Amino acid sequence: MSVGIVKEQTVTFDQGIKLDSGRILAPITLAYETYGTLNPAASNAILVGHAWTGSAHLAGKLNAEDSKPGWWDAIVGPGRLLDTDKYFIICSNVIGSCFGSTGPASINPKTGKRYNLSFPVITARDMVRAQKMLVETLGIDRLLCVMGGSMGGMQALEWATQYPDAIGSAIILASTPQPSPQAIALNAVARWAIFNDPTWRKGEYKHNPKDGLALARGIGHITFLSDESMNAKFGRRFSARDGQFDFFGQFEIERYLNYNGYNFVDRFDANSFLYLAKALDLYDVTWGYESMADAFSQVKAPLQFFAFTSDWLYPPYQTEQMVTCLEELGKPVEYHLITSAYGHDAFLLEHETFAPMVRAFLAGVADKEGN
Amino acid sequence: MSVGIVKEQTVTFDQGIKLDSGRILAPITLAYETYGTLNPAASNAILVGHAWTGSAHLAGKLNAEDSKPGWWDAIVGPGRLLDTDKYFIICSNVIGSCFGSTGPASINPKTGKRYNLSFPVITARDMVRAQKMLVETLGIDRLLCVMGGSMGGMQALEWATQYPDAIGSAIILASTPQPSPQAIALNAVARWAIFNDPTWRKGEYKHNPKDGLALARGIGHITFLSDESMNAKFGRRFSARDGQFDFFGQFEIERYLNYNGYNFVDRFDANSFLYLAKALDLYDVTWGYESMADAFSQVKAPLQFFAFTSDWLYPPYQTEQMVTCLEELGKPVEYHLITSAYGHDAFLLEHETFAPMVRAFLAGVADKEGN
Numbered sequence: 001m002s003v004g005i006v007k008e009q010t011v012t013f014d015q016g017i018k019l020d021s022g023r024i025l026a027p028i029t030l031a032y033e034t035y036g037t038l039n040p041a042a043s044n045a046i047l048v049g050h051a052w053t054g055s056a057h058l059a060g061k062l063n064a065e066d067s068k069p070g071w072w073d074a075i076v077g078p079g080r081l082l083d084t085d086k087y088f089i090i091c092s093n094v095i096g097s098c099f100g101s102t103g104p105a106s107i108n109p110k111t112g113k114r115y116n117l118s119f120p121v122i123t124a125r126d127m128v129r130a131q132k133m134l135v136e137t138l139g140i141d142r143l144l145c146v147m148g149g150s151m152g153g154m155q156a157l158e159w160a161t162q163y164p165d166a167i168g169s170a171i172i173l174a175s176t177p178q179p180s181p182q183a184i185a186l187n188a189v190a191r192w193a194i195f196n197d198p199t200w201r202k203g204e205y206k207h208n209p210k211d212g213l214a215l216a217r218g219i220g221h222i223t224f225l226s227d228e229s230m231n232a233k234f235g236r237r238f239s240a241r242d243g244q245f246d247f248f249g250q251f252e253i254e255r256y257l258n259y260n261g262y263n264f265v266d267r268f269d270a271n272s273f274l275y276l277a278k279a280l281d282l283y284d285v286t287w288g289y290e291s292m293a294d295a296f297s298q299v300k301a302p303l304q305f306f307a308f309t310s311d312w313l314y315p316p317y318q319t320e321q322m323v324t325c326l327e328e329l330g331k332p333v334e335y336h337l338i339t340s341a342y343g344h345d346a347f348l349l350e351h352e353t354f355a356p357m358v359r360a361f362l363a364g365v366a367d368k369e370g371n
Numbered sequence: 372m373s374v375g376i377v378k379e380q381t382v383t384f385d386q387g388i389k390l391d392s393g394r395i396l397a398p399i400t401l402a403y404e405t406y407g408t409l410n411p412a413a414s415n416a417i418l419v420g421h422a423w424t425g426s427a428h429l430a431g432k433l434n435a436e437d438s439k440p441g442w443w444d445a446i447v448g449p450g451r452l453l454d455t456d457k458y459f460i461i462c463s464n465v466i467g468s469c470f471g472s473t474g475p476a477s478i479n480p481k482t483g484k485r486y487n488l489s490f491p492v493i494t495a496r497d498m499v500r501a502q503k504m505l506v507e508t509l510g511i512d513r514l515l516c517v518m519g520g521s522m523g524g525m526q527a528l529e530w531a532t533q534y535p536d537a538i539g540s541a542i543i544l545a546s547t548p549q550p551s552p553q554a555i556a557l558n559a560v561a562r563w564a565i566f567n568d569p570t571w572r573k574g575e576y577k578h579n580p581k582d583g584l585a586l587a588r589g590i591g592h593i594t595f596l597s598d599e600s601m602n603a604k605f606g607r608r609f610s611a612r613d614g615q616f617d618f619f620g621q622f623e624i625e626r627y628l629n630y631n632g633y634n635f636v637d638r639f640d641a642n643s644f645l646y647l648a649k650a651l652d653l654y655d656v657t658w659g660y661e662s663m664a665d666a667f668s669q670v671k672a673p674l675q676f677f678a679f680t681s682d683w684l685y686p687p688y689q690t691e692q693m694v695t696c697l698e699e700l701g702k703p704v705e706y707h708l709i710t711s712a713y714g715h716d717a718f719l720l721e722h723e724t725f726a727p728m729v730r731a732f733l734a735g736v737a738d739k740e741g742n
Contacts, residue, residue: 020616021616117618120616121615121616121617121620180598180601181601181622181623182593182598185624185628188625189628192589192628193567196564196568198569212567215560215563227552227686230551230553236552236555236655245491245492247488247645251552251555251559253552253555254555254559274618278618282615284607312598312683315598
């Protein structure tokens with residue numbers, strides 16, 4: 001069942017946070033949503049981290065006319081995987097994003113103007129620093145679980161290593177300990193597409209640089225899909241509207257990237273896109289540690305990992321490196337490789353496949369945590 | 372041994388050719404180079420097809436001061452794989468390119484201006500139509516072999532299916548019967564990068580649209596490399612000149628793409644890049660046939676195929692589809708899957724690995740052809 005009509009909330013921390021870069025970002029505001037009820041012991045809270053272009057709006061509708069529910073509505077609600085009859089679910093927009101939390105499009109109170117490129121470079125660890133403050137504000141010392149895919153998985157990994165006593169478990173889907181140079185390269189050309197747009201003006205635009213941002217998003221889409229899923233969905237079909245020998249004639253996959261690219265321009269800030277792309281590329285669970293083993297020696301909570309066979313952005317071997325490392329350290333870890341043609345997007349689409357495993361894992365954790 | 376100093380030649384066909392699109396392109400000029408000596412029976416000629424941004428300058432140096440030899444110099448010369456003591460080697464720049472053959476940057480004699488976007492969309496089959504005329508002009512009825520990688524492999528496939536009596540054999544490396552939608556998508560965003568450049572002006576530029584073309588080439592480079600080769604060459608190293616928390620700070624792979632992208636702007640015409648990208652994406656060996664089997668039923672010559680394990684642009688499974696189809700038709704076919712980390716570029720770099728197999732194949736063909 002759906003959680004129904006939901007409401008976004010915000011909280012502002014005037015003291016801000018000290019970032020990995022050494023810079024202070026203050027104040028910070030976080031937009032968040034919650035679903036279900038926190039129990040008296042405050043022991044049934046699950047935090048969900050969103051991916052690159054996600055938001056706090058995880059589930060439900062913001063009003064009755066809302067055409068689409070939240071980005072992972074399928075798994076949140078009474079009786080659903082993240083059962084709001086049992087759990088208190090929290091999702092917050094990360095810092096650096098543009099959906100209510102402090103990001104490059106926010107007004108810098110010191111100047112009265114948008115930060116734009118004066119916004120500091122942030123990391124997934126910084127995002128989690130801010131989330132920790134939110135969770136404490138909500139009266140929660142220890143989360144039952146932190147769950148997320150892709151950049152959301154990076155946040156879960158940071159909770160597990162930076163705040164090992166503050167979580168009972170973590171579920172990490174389609175993520176990576178550190179993106180490969182190929183993944184970095186694909187984000188790099190997406191950034192370059194925006195830099196090339198003369199209307200971007202080094203971040204000082206009045207309106208989103210639409211051609212550059214649309215292309216950047218188009219490049220992103222390629223990395224979210226797979227050879228298999230594109231074959232199934234588009235094949236080599238040529239757009240019915242175009243002639244094959246027209247110079248500007250498009251294949252269907254080409255038209256799809258174009259359409260989705262330009263659609264994106266109306267809903268996502270180009271500078272936020274750049275800052276979050278950078279945070280993705282910089283991500284390194286071993287940052288500040290001597291090795292992956294050193295980083296993972298911090299972990300106390302059981303971790304559950306999912307990787308997807310056709311995910312070539314953060315391929316299974318990267319998850320498997322983490323699993324092997326944790327196993328060698330004797331940490332409680334569970335790993336599932338899901339056969340899927342959906343590429344990186346599989347973590348959002350294959351929930352029916354992974355639901356039974358997540359349900360069992362959460363039940364075990366809830367038992368152990370005394371819920 | 373090197374072939375030494377070589378000279379580019381040109382030939383013009385006033386009657387031109389009728390293209391797959393139905394349009395006539397006339398006149399056409401082809402730039403070409405030859406190495407070695409055509410024997411009296413004209414039976415020792417090998418045609419080498421170049422890839423996307425290649426040229427007729429396959430081997431040797433154009434003058435004593437030339438800093439670099441031709442693009443596949445390592446395999447052409449006395450005693451080398453394509454032994455100029457035995458064989459007469461021909462390489463011609465394809466139509467649509469910008470290295471001496473007729474392309475969008477050529478002057479349209481009807482208008483006295485550059486074709487630019489009035490140039491017709493061309494296909495690999497059209498490129499081969501023009502090559503056939505060149506080969507005939509050189510007094511050759513039957514080539515001992517046609518050899519090429521990537522787009523060069525497409526040309527070899529077209530010779531094998533369109534002119535089955537005019538070749539004694541073909542060697543196809545890192546190619547495909549038809550690029551997958553993922554490969555099309557990656558070329559599509561490269562095209563889009565050029566379209567986005569305001570200095571491109573729908574092809575009517577005075578100077579190459581540098582930011583767009585550099586980005587397009589950067590995207591191309593990603594597809595030529597592999598996750599493995601990028602890991603080996605760059606890893607996740609950050610450029611020594613940049614700070615990790617600088618907004619414009621670059622990873623080494625990012626700087627590499629940038630550097631190579633901007634280098635390319637001085638040597639390749641943006642419109643040619645677009646036309647050849649289109650020819651790559653449109654490539655379909657089954658064009659005009661009912662099936663791959665129908666197309667390959669035309670083949671008479673023995674074919675030798677090479678695929679490379681880390682080539683994700685034209686992955687081995689695509690070559691294997693062709694090999695299986697030819698085997699089922701009872702055609703003489705040989706297939707080698709080469710283990711290589713170099714991605715699509717492997718066909719240019721792994722020549723020491725494939726040389727013994729090519730040498731043996733060519734010796735067998737030469738015997739059969741009575742050389």
